[in-house]
Amino acid sequence: MALMTTHTWRLFTCKQSLWVRWIHEYRLRGTNFWSAPNVAGASVGWRKLLEIREVVCNRFIFKIGDVVRELVGSGGWNWPRTPHALHAHPDTLKWRSYEGDLHDFSVNLAWHAIRNRAHPVQWFSVVWFAKCIPKHSFMVWLLMGERLKTQDRLKAWEISSRISQVCSLCLREADSHEHLFFKCLFAKQVWTLATKVSRVNLQVDSWKDVVDVLSPIAFKRSARVIVSKLLFGASVYGIWRERNARLFNKKALSCAQVFEVIFSTVRLKIMSIKCKTSSQVQEMKTDWKVP
Numbered sequence: 001m002a003l004m005t006t007h008t009w010r011l012f013t014c015k016q017s018l019w020v021r022w023i024h025e026y027r028l029r030g031t032n033f034w035s036a037p038n039v040a041g042a043s044v045g046w047r048k049l050l051e052i053r054e055v056v057c058n059r060f061i062f063k064i065g066d067v068v069r070e071l072v073g074s075g076g077w078n079w080p081r082t083p084h085a086l087h088a089h090p091d092t093l094k095w096r097s098y099e100g101d102l103h104d105f106s107v108n109l110a111w112h113a114i115r116n117r118a119h120p121v122q123w124f125s126v127v128w129f130a131k132c133i134p135k136h137s138f139m140v141w142l143l144m145g146e147r148l149k150t151q152d153r154l155k156a157w158e159i160s161s162r163i164s165q166v167c168s169l170c171l172r173e174a175d176s177h178e179h180l181f182f183k184c185l186f187a188k189q190v191w192t193l194a195t196k197v198s199r200v201n202l203q204v205d206s207w208k209d210v211v212d213v214l215s216p217i218a219f220k221r222s223a224r225v226i227v228s229k230l231l232f233g234a235s236v237y238g239i240w241r242e243r244n245a246r247l248f249n250k251k252a253l254s255c256a257q258v259f260e261v262i263f264s265t266v267r268l269k270i271m272s273i274k275c276k277t278s279s280q281v282q283e284m285k286t287d288w289k290v291p
């Protein structure tokens with residue numbers, strides 16, 4: 001992964017490299033790397049390069065004079081408008097370290113910033129499993145590594161005056177990984193609703209609770225366990241999406257509405273899974289209103 005990050009870095013700093021010129025000419029064809037579609041049929045290497053964008057995008061920082069901004073922000077390309085514009089300022093692109101400081105790029109710093117710090121054995125099966133919904137698993141994976149850009153991790157210069165510095169879900173304190181997904185009253189309501197439908201206690205109070213509840217059973221292939229993991233991932237995704245919608249778009253759904261989306265997403269996934277009929281599967285279908 002650090003190697004892929006290095007390749008991504010080179011795309012913006014080694015304009016004269018034959019490989020970089022080839023990428024811009026034949027892969028990007030004038031489009032923006034950060035919004036280039038990851039289409040089926042592309043080479044594995046190129047797809048891996050595109051997949052790492054979400055992990056590294058908030059670590060690319062450009063600095064021109066007094067202007068210090070992320071290269072990519074809120075799903076958009078901040079500056080410069082064309083990759084070639086950076087060529088005029090070869091020393092302006094910086095790497096934001098895990099601690100949040102700006103440095104010249106190095107593979108070691110990249111690895112230090114993007115590696116997952118939690119114990120992999122305990123949670124791996126909670127996040128990645130055969131029937132998982134990839135975008136949900138990816139979100140849980142980011143949560144596990146504390147890689148989401150919660151308010152407690154924003155540096156003063158990153159804070160826009162238009163963005164409030166209070167949890168958009170409960171309006172009580174700045175959000176953090178721990179607050180947003182576990183301590184927040186809104187999140188707690190989501191976990192309560194999730195617990196009612198899953199029959200597995202998902203009323204988690206911290207990441208440790210998740211590990212305690214789900215890890216011991218995560219390797220099992222029973223319908224109940226698979227659905228609980230799907231529900232956990234969908235809930236994490238739903239909480240983060242609602243947080244962003246309120247923070248950036250000033251649109252708010254109630255907790256019940258957010259859970260309705262979570263429920264229907266998991267229900268649709270369940271309907272696509274073929275499993276042998278058993279009393280447990282029948283019970284689960286009843287819980288999820290699956291015909």
Ligand SMILES: [Zn+2]
Pocket residue numbers: 167168169170171172173175179180183184185186
């Ligand atoms: Zn909150």
